[in-house]
Amino acid sequence: MTDFIVNLTAWGGYFGIFLLMVLENVFPPIPSEVIMGLGGIAVARGQMEMLPLIIAGTAGTVAGNYFWYAIGWRFGYQRLRPFVDRYGAWLTLDWEHVVQLERFFKRRGQWVVFVFRFMPAFRTMVSLPAGMARMPHLRFLLWTAAGSAIWNTGLAYAGLYLGSNFRELDAYIGPAAIALTVAIVIGYVWRLLRWKPRG
Numbered sequence: 001m002t003d004f005i006v007n008l009t010a011w012g013g014y015f016g017i018f019l020l021m022v023l024e025n026v027f028p029p030i031p032s033e034v035i036m037g038l039g040g041i042a043v044a045r046g047q048m049e050m051l052p053l054i055i056a057g058t059a060g061t062v063a064g065n066y067f068w069y070a071i072g073w074r075f076g077y078q079r080l081r082p083f084v085d086r087y088g089a090w091l092t093l094d095w096e097h098v099v100q101l102e103r104f105f106k107r108r109g110q111w112v113v114f115v116f117r118f119m120p121a122f123r124t125m126v127s128l129p130a131g132m133a134r135m136p137h138l139r140f141l142l143w144t145a146a147g148s149a150i151w152n153t154g155l156a157y158a159g160l161y162l163g164s165n166f167r168e169l170d171a172y173i174g175p176a177a178i179a180l181t182v183a184i185v186i187g188y189v190w191r192l193l194r195w196k197p198r199g
Contacts, residue, residue: 013048014056021057021152025064025124032061036152040159050160054153061117061148062141065127069140072131077102105133110143117147 012019020035036057042048105112109130116126130140 014052017053017056018060018063021060022064022067025061025127026067032057032152033155036155037159037162040156041162042159043156044160050156053156054149057152057156058145058149061152062145065124065144065148066141068124068127069131069135072128073134075132076134077129077132101129102133105130105135109133109135110139113140113143114147117144117151 017035017039021032024032024035036053039048039053039057040050043050043053113126113130113135127140127144
């Protein structure tokens with residue numbers, strides 16, 4: 001995967017970064033940590049400039065997230081009811097939770113979208129419920145761009161700082177991402193064991 005990213009970046013430059021960041025958000029297994037980290041390394045080598053790199057990466061992130069937001073907007077949360085009725089126990093979710101979540105997104109959804117930009121996997125997944133709750137387009141785009149710009153800037157400067165030693169970048173970011181994912185899984189299992197449907 002790393003060789004593919006390096007080759008595409010070298011071939012496509014900033015457009016390659018944009019395309020990879022779109023794909024990273026449509027198909028999450030391509031990690032933004034690697035893409036923007038290698039972009040920062042390219043800056044350290046004099047092959048790229050930092051500001052265009054961040055702009056290209058952020059634009060790709062916004063475009064990829066808007067893909068899922070648009071699907072959520074078209075689908076709508078009301079169509080979830082048969083799914084929630086059938087599988088809600090596994091999601092520790094009943095329909096009242098869905099209604100509350102939809103109301104919350106309408107009032108405070110921009111903060112959820114912003115904060116989730118810093119979380120592995122969930123930074124893409126949050127776009128779907130934002131669309132389902134019909135969060136205003138401009139608000140979604142602005143808060144997605146804001147959170148993504150901060151995240152991508154941090155990754156790019158980490159790559160710049162570490163220069164050509166990519167293994168060190170993975171050593172810093174990888175364990176933190178794994179620890180957060182493990183904590184989320186443990187929290188889910190704990191909630192699943194204790195969850196009881198309302199009514």
